[in-house]
Amino acid sequence: MLNTLSNTDRKLRIGKIGEDIVSSHFKYAQQTEDWFDSEKDGTVDSIKYEVKTMVKNQKYNGFWIEQKQFHKVDHSDALFFVQIPSEEDDPALLLLMTNHRDPANYEEFVHKGVKKRNYLFTKCMKLDIISDSRATELHELSVPLRTYGV
Secondary structure (H helix, E strand, O other): OOHOOOOOHHHHHHHHHHHHHHHHHOOOOOOOOOOOEEEEEEEEEEEEEEEEEEEEEEEOEEEEHHHHHHHHHHOOOEEEEEEEEOOOOOEEEEEOOOOOOHHHHHHEEEOOOOEEEEHHHHEEEEEEEEOOOOHHHHHHHHHHOOOOOO
8 A cells, every 4th residue: 555655645644653653652743724824733732743764865864854844843833853763673763952942952054955954863862662554654655755875
């Protein structure tokens, strides 16, 4: 079934799995009903959070976010990364980016004409290790989307 998905469907499924991981980790988490909400992915009580589900850039040891996402990230109270496994048998990781608005915790740069940020893995706090079918599915969904060596 995964082989028949379009790249857009793969990205949407990856994002949904990441959001589900966060909401299952926090008892009072509420996902936003609007998938394309420009302000947040959900809330825990009154705390607005954003979830980014992606493979860690191994060369730069972080998570790259494009400028079009800066507003949403900067206006959330918490930023979570769900690290997609690089290898088939690796777990996924649920990470909280500490003090995500502090420029000391990310690097801004331009790559192929697009302004981006590299949120440093070393500034993330590990909250959970996911070793079940969700990790396997994240890995399988992500492999055809990869455009670089991991």
